Amino acid sequence: MLEVSRLSIGFRRPRGLWRREVVPALRDVSLRVRAGEVLAVIGASGAGKSLLAQAILGLLPPNAAMSGEMRFQGAPLDAPRLRGRRVALVPQSIAWLDPLVRAGRQVEWAAGRAGLPAPDRAPAAAAALARFGLGMAAARRFPHQLSGGMARRAMLAIAALGEAELLIADEPTNGLDPENAARVLGHLRARADAGRGVLVISHDLAAVLPLADRVAILREGALQETAPAAAFQGNGMALASPYARALWQALPEVGFLPAEAG
Amino acid sequence: MLVAQDLHHGGLLAGLSLALPPGQVVGLAGPSGAGKSTLGRLLAGHLAPARGTVRLDGAPLPAHGFCPVQLLPQAAELAVNPRWRVGRILEEAYTPGPAARRAFGIEDSWLRRYPHELSGGELQRVVILRSLAPGLRYLVADEISAMLDPLAQAALWHRLREYMAGQGLGILAISHNTALLRRLGRVVWRLEDGRLHHAAPEAAAGKIASLCAEVA
Numbered sequence: 001m002l003e004v005s006r007l008s009i010g011f012r013r014p015r016g017l018w019r020r021e022v023v024p025a026l027r028d029v030s031l032r033v034r035a036g037e038v039l040a041v042i043g044a045s046g047a048g049k050s051l052l053a054q055a056i057l058g059l060l061p062p063n064a065a066m067s068g069e070m071r072f073q074g075a076p077l078d079a080p081r082l083r084g085r086r087v088a089l090v091p092q093s094i095a096w097l098d099p100l101v102r103a104g105r106q107v108e109w110a111a112g113r114a115g116l117p118a119p120d121r122a123p124a125a126a127a128a129l130a131r132f133g134l135g136m137a138a139a140r141r142f143p144h145q146l147s148g149g150m151a152r153r154a155m156l157a158i159a160a161l162g163e164a165e166l167l168i169a170d171e172p173t174n175g176l177d178p179e180n181a182a183r184v185l186g187h188l189r190a191r192a193d194a195g196r197g198v199l200v201i202s203h204d205l206a207a208v209l210p211l212a213d214r215v216a217i218l219r220e221g222a223l224q225e226t227a228p229a230a231a232f233q234g235n236g237m238a239l240a241s242p243y244a245r246a247l248w249q250a251l252p253e254v255g256f257l258p259a260e261a262g
Numbered sequence: 263m264l265v266a267q268d269l270h271h272g273g274l275l276a277g278l279s280l281a282l283p284p285g286q287v288v289g290l291a292g293p294s295g296a297g298k299s300t301l302g303r304l305l306a307g308h309l310a311p312a313r314g315t316v317r318l319d320g321a322p323l324p325a326h327g328f329c330p331v332q333l334l335p336q337a338a339e340l341a342v343n344p345r346w347r348v349g350r351i352l353e354e355a356y357t358p359g360p361a362a363r364r365a366f367g368i369e370d371s372w373l374r375r376y377p378h379e380l381s382g383g384e385l386q387r388v389v390i391l392r393s394l395a396p397g398l399r400y401l402v403a404d405e406i407s408a409m410l411d412p413l414a415q416a417a418l419w420h421r422l423r424e425y426m427a428g429q430g431l432g433i434l435a436i437s438h439n440t441a442l443l444r445r446l447g448r449v450v451w452r453l454e455d456g457r458l459h460h461a462a463p464e465a466a467a468g469k470i471a472s473l474c475a476e477v478a
Contacts, residue, residue: 044411045381149294174409177294177438203411206441250412252442258416 001197002033002056002077002166007068009051009060022065026051026221029068033166033197038189040200040208040229042247043218049201050092052218053168056199057083072166084113088164092171094151097143103154104129104139110158128157133183148175156187166197173207185211205232206251217244264331264400264432266305269314274300276456277314282400285426287433289443291461292453298436299336301453302402305434306333318399328355331400332393336408338385342377348388349373355395366391366421382409387418394425400432408437419446 007029010022026048033039043049054060056070058079070077072087083089098106107125116124129139132153143151152172159167169188173181185200189211192198202208209215209229217224224241231238236245236254249255264282269275274297282288282305292298303309305316307323316323323329335341342351352358352373363370366387377385386406393401403422407415423446426433435446440461443450450461 042411044414045383045409179293203409205412206439247412250416252416252439252445256416256419256445258413258420 001035001073002199003069003071004032004052004056005030005069005071007052007055007070008066009048009055010065011061012063012065024221025064026055029218029221029223031216031223031226033199035165035197036192036195037213038192038198038200038211039226040202040212040215041218042202042205042208042215044203046220047218048221049203049218050170053089053170053199053201056168057087057089059083084110084164085162086164087166087168088159088162090152090155090159090167090169090172092174094143094146094148094155097151097155099143102140102142103134103146103151104136107139107154107157107161110161114162124161125157128161129154131160132157132187149177149180152176152184153180156184160187160191164196166199167191168199168201170201171203172200173202173204181207205247206253215244217241217247219243264305264316264318266301266316267314269301269304269311269316271297271300271304271309271312274456275304275311278453278457280305280451280458282432282434284399284432285430286449287423287426287435287447289440289447289450289461290434290436290453291438291440291443291450296453297456298453299404302333302404302434302436305400306331306402308333328395328397330397331402332398334390334393334401334403334406336405338382338389339377341389342385344377346377347373348375348377348380348385351377352388352392354392358391358394362391362394365425383414386410390418390422398429398431400434402434402436404436405438407442408439415442 007026008024009026010024012020012022015021029052031039041049041052055066060066072082104125107128108121111121111124126139134150134153134157138146138150146154167188172184172188176184188198188200200208200212209232212229214226214228215232216226224243225239227239227244232248236248239245239248249257263284266278266280269278278301290298300309304311307329318330323331368387368391372380372384407418410418425431435443437443440450451458452461
């Protein structure tokens, strides 16, 4: 469905008075998301996870320099035409919602982008919100009046309405209690089971392991390995890279070890 | 010993009592909105209880000056003055030496920056070191590692525990992650319906223990 080959991203910035330099942020990253699977991209803050999502959606800042190739359903990825329709993002922060527009109205806009005729948009929006446990009271609120968990679910409802083939979720469990996190992750899994592709970006290895099919480990802009989720078990000997093993062994459920063993 | 007795507050806490011994980590879990953060604020003196008392070694918390019970909030960026540079923030209560800064991985180049120029994890370490002033007896750590990757989380807690063992500090660790709380201390409470309950041990506890043995 989505194929990323040898993607590198750097940021141009001035150096001294005359010269410019490129600060590398993502180096030679290759990965693919298949229909019907959840691929998790895991890494520490600053590893380049969100940059990867921005590149796929064509939302990189203007001073970014990109090389490599991205293909979607066999054709070169045309982000501006696909995003919000065939490729959808569930963003990390409520800053992506319009602060001056009530939540329900923003879900109706999504129904419009999905191609629904005007009279059908309001009922479709209400149904999408109800699927995530949000009623009319929540729909009437402005984004800042929603709790973090409610806002996340409203953004999921927006992404779900589009029936996009590829869903990208950036840190979907941040700030959610286990019950709401399970609800959000359960929905993402259901989307994959319905034949769509799901890319989950997260720092929380323990939370995403139960729903992921494969896990890509990113460190300082470079892909360490892509392992099946089942490889994260026991003492992690099925994992190829020392960093992936260290991440696994640092989990409180496993070893709570603070550093990479030599 | 930090002792809270018969705390009532805003309909959230219904006669809650809790004792924190020095030199130990006590865990606190519970559903969202149960009042975990409110209890933390009461213990650190940020809020006064509607009824009940918080006493440190039998005396009420001081009303002025450095409070020996410090709260580490979830969002470090909301606990600092955005117009102060990191160096000034760090020295608000005392002057941590270069060795202490190194122990918490705080680089000298950060001191001239403003809070928004650090990542959430970096600023978190600044806020933690700021709280470790002489006279500190207890820390209330409210979801301080939820935004960290597993390695950074383990490193932060190992560092804090080392410091705790050296100083006889007591810690109340608030988190949704009960696996983490069980790693940190023997006692894990669950706040629900305004009262504390013993957190039920997970079914997977046996499996986890065997995994640890393999890893070690």
